Amino acid sequence: MKKREVPASVKDERLIKKRRDQMIKGAVTLFKEKGFHRTTTREIAKAAGFSIGTLYEYIRKKEDVLYLVCDSIYDQVRDRMQQDIDTNQGSIESLKLAIAHYFRVMDEMQAEVLVMYQEAKSLSKDALPYVLKKEFEMVAMFESVILGCIETGELQLEKREVNLIAHNIYVQGQMWGFRRWALQKLYTLDEYIGLQTSLLLKGIHKEAIVEK
Template identity: 55%
Template sequence: MKKRKVPASVKDPKLLEYRRNQIIKASVRLIKEKGYHRTTTREISKESGFSIGALYEYIGKKEDVLFLVCDYIYDEVNERLESNLDTTKLKGIERLKVVISSYFRVVDGLQDEIIIMYQDVKALPKDALLYVLNKNNLMMESIEKVIRECVAEKIIDLNEKQIKLTAHNIIISGHMWAFRRWALKELYTIDEYIDLQTDQLLLGLLRQNEK
């Protein structure tokens, strides 16, 4: 997918990436505390460690900050999922377990970012929103691909709608670790949560196969 460009007057790609990472981290801290709409670009620039004028060397408008946060989240998720799948020789259900575990661990490391994305993504302009939604589709396709491999190996028996719903269930189960963390962390470690959710997800798939 073609990368959506955010306006910048800085031409050095390494400096641009470094400063934007500062902006993303600062923005997440502020938005978590105050919310996106109550956070100002002046506050973001101060938290990032440079002037408001310098901030606008790396973005064009405030919505670009939210876009950079959302884009960063999906890049991290997709890269880690692909990396874990590329390095494993496992197949079938064991490969699906790797997908679930990898995704949940990414969520564990990006809890605040994921909550912000869900709460504020609607504030993005239409073109940015469509781009972010397409990034979500790429993530879904990675998970669906592994589920289809299990179907092809006749480990589970699902039709196309069931495959897509299973992928959505995996996504939502992962996100629940972020949304319900205040309650779940009183009960489970991340390892326990992964094991229990994986068992429940796979039990439902294998039962479906028995029908």
């Protein structure tokens, strides 16, 4: 699916990126505090450090800001996962490391991820499919790690099982972000990662049990 373009009257690509990064940072804070609909473009401009007139040189409407926020958050999560997840090793250890890294990214980016899921429903009909497609791309990273384990003989799973396990990992990472307020009263992040990984691996490979 082709990337959705947000028109800008400014032609300098470096300046567009700089201003939109400022805009996104300010908008995330505001959306978390007030929500998308209660936040005004004037407030976004102020939080970004420039005037409302300057803001409209880089977007056409407030919904463009929400799209840029969601697109940026997905890109940040994906880029960090691509840097640290080894899809070629084909070992249980690489799967455990992939899970741990993803959960830690979810912890560090909790505010951004919460905003994205709370406000994604307000995306336009043409923007929402593009943004959601990025979720499937990240789930596919876990599928690749699992498939690598199947190729090396470390796991024996059917395709439907691989897909569901990859989705389970993705959701379990998000759960820490959504319910950290409750879960951190019971577990540290490391304990949560260890327990979730152990439960997952016990279900798919009787010998692949994470050490407590």
